[in-house]
Each structure stands twice: as structure tokens, then as C-alpha cells.
Amino acid sequence: IVASHDAHLHDAAGQLRPIDALTAAELRAIAAAGSAQLPTLDEVILRCRELRVGLYLELKDGAVIEPLLARLAAHQSAEFAIVGAFRPDWLADVRALAPHIVTSVLFSAPSVDAVALAAACGATYVHPCWERRGDRPDELLTPEWVQQVRAANLGVICWHEERPAVIAGLVRRGVDGICSDRPELLR
Template structure:
């Protein structure tokens, strides 16, 4: 996802003529969906507490009770799938020290063997020294069986022609992430590049997909032909927009919210998921929301 933005379901559905047959709603089926009815998604892992897009951040996301963690996939020079948000390696690794004579620091300018030499943890804190840039295959293997879902973002696909096919191939090699039963789906693939999402959908049509951004509501019916989620920034959220997304039989996850008051507002607008650098804070807010809802229900029954 991009940089953090500034800080109810069940409403009547709007009539959207010409909509395709709806695909299954996905967020509620992800592992560990909260009692509050909202999925807790850890942005690049628990990235407020560990170096983003590393196995340390992904493990910590699980420890902090996230339902899902989001991460970004790009390609090395030799077409290996690596986990990195920026299109250059400078911000989150020591690439300039390890390869001082290189003219480019782009992810695509380095082979996987070279990327594996980089320290992806020290920039964040001394205790993470030696943390490496993981590959997609490592993430799929390491995080399997941990009871947490994946929100995989195809990052800058225009730089990596054919990346959708290679991601699909990696996923086919890890079939436990591709369970056919909708109740057990634990994986969603998303991108800012909606053409990339369409290409991925053609490869693995049963894998739920998300479109990052805020499409026009008039376009939602046709987008529902290959997407299951609309994932807008928090700044774009309105109650009306959330209702129209749901009317098109799509889920909505919003990003990136670290402030509890903003989390409560998003939950009140009826979102299906919240993406946060602080999944533990979001978990507490969701628990509080569920408790208030239960108390209101009990009071209503007693009245």
C-alpha cells in the first residue's frame, strides 16, 4: 500500500442494473474474522514494531492478533519474486553500503543472490540486524499453518511484464493457500493497477482479488466481474460510498489507519476491513466495538 493517509453493513442495497452475477464476498471468510465484523489487516506486517515487509514483521502481525497481513511483491533482475514496497532498495536496506559502485538501486537491477546479501532490518532497529528481504515462496512456506491470511499486493507491475503469471505459478506451488472452499479462503491479491488484477484473475479466477483506489460507483458492476474488493484510502471514505460498494456485492477495506478515533469512524461507516501499521491497536478498538454492540443488543432485549 501507499503512505498512511490522514487520519452499517446491512443498509438497503441500491439497484445497479446490468451487474454481473456476484462473486462470493471474501473478507468475512478470511481466517480469524473478528467479532466486530471487521478484518484486522497488518500493513506490511506489524510495521509499527518491526521492519516492514520482513518475516519478522509478518510473524509479529500474528502475535499481535491480526487476521491478515498485507505485503508487496516485486521482481529481481532474474525474475524472482521478492517482498519490497519501494521500487528502489535504498530506504529499507543497506544496498548502498554493500554495492557502492552500482548506478541504480532499483529492485529490478539486482539478482536474487545480490538481494539476499542485504540487511533489511538494521534501518529499523539494532535488534533486527540481519533480517533479510524475503521471497514470495519463503512467505508462503513460513506463514502457512499460522492461522493468518495474506493480502498480496502486486507492486508496480508495469515494471515487470508477466509478473502476474509468475505470482500465479508460485501460488500453485503452495496449494494450501488456494483452498477451493470459500469458507477457508485465506488469500486476496490486489493492486493499484487494475489491469494487473484482471490479468491475475485470468490466471487464477478462484482467488479473490482487490482493486486499490476509489473507482466511480457507476463502474462497480463491471469491476465486480473480476474483483471481490474495493480498497480505497481512508480519506475517500463516506457512508454512501461504502453502501454502494456493498450493493455491488463487493467488500471494502480501507487504508492506512493508526489512530483509534479514525478506526472507530471507519468501522462506523461499515467497512469490512481496516489496514493498519498497528494491528494490536486496531484489535482493541474492534473488541471495544463488539462489546458495545453486544451491550446494546442485551439492553434492547431487556427493554
């Protein structure tokens, strides 16, 4: 299993290739050519353990659920991992196979009943993905919305964000986590 946020990558010729259609040899060749960094899940787990930071692992393919859980178990890393997905059925599978794993359900529409969605799959966190919902998507996290989520004993992990004003707004709203390519903005 390789770790990548995106489902596709550019090969050395600049062509966009689906990661799940590439062989291990092709992935190694692309990485060796320097056009993409593709650490294995094992490498990511070990590095996070070394740095003493948690893991937020978003499932992109239901076929990796069992291997992912096996790798977390092999590295005794379940206690500092959260497994997230847009697919509630995948999270239900995670919970059925490993009830001790913390899960997070991702969703895009503000109109979704986040509490009902989390309850349906046994998620511990809700993860609204509202980064493209205007200049200040943090304002969609109203006090009423946050109160409803908290009343259900759920945590809130937010979308991929790099705008300082939006990050500050999310922090003011008391979210538990913010995803970002710029961790220095989250300090």
C-alpha cells in the first residue's frame, strides 16, 4: 500500500496515471524518476511513530481496508490513527473488523445531517469538506451546528485549508483538527 492524497499521479513523461492501476515496479520507477514521492504505508506509519504524531488515513479504495488494518496492527499503531472516508459503508466495515479504530466520515454538502451520517457508520468524527464553499467556509460551522455535533459526542475534523483567516475561524469554532499542506499555519 502506498500513501498518496490523490488517486492519480504524473509519470516521468507527464502523463496522468491512476495509482491503483500501476504495478509496484511502475510505482518504483515513477518515484525513482523523481516525478512523485510515494512512501509506503509502512514508511508513513514508522515516520509518524518516530515523530510522535498521529495519522489521519483517508480511504480511497475499499479493497485496502483489511491490509491497512493489518499494517496498523503490525506496527501497534491503531491508538494514534484515525481512518476516514467519504464512503460510510467502508467505515462501517472498518468498525466491524476493528471496533477500536477511531473513524471519521467525510462529506461535502452542508445540508447533510452530519450526526445521522456518523451514527449510521459508527464514526467518531465528522469531517465536513467545505473548502470550496466560498471565501469563508468556516462560517458554515455555525454555533448551532457545532453544538449539535458535540451533543452527539462527535469530534470535528475540517477540510484541507491554507487560508490563515479561515484557519483562525475554524480554531475559534473549536474544531478538533484541520487538514493542511502548510502545517506551520496551524501552530
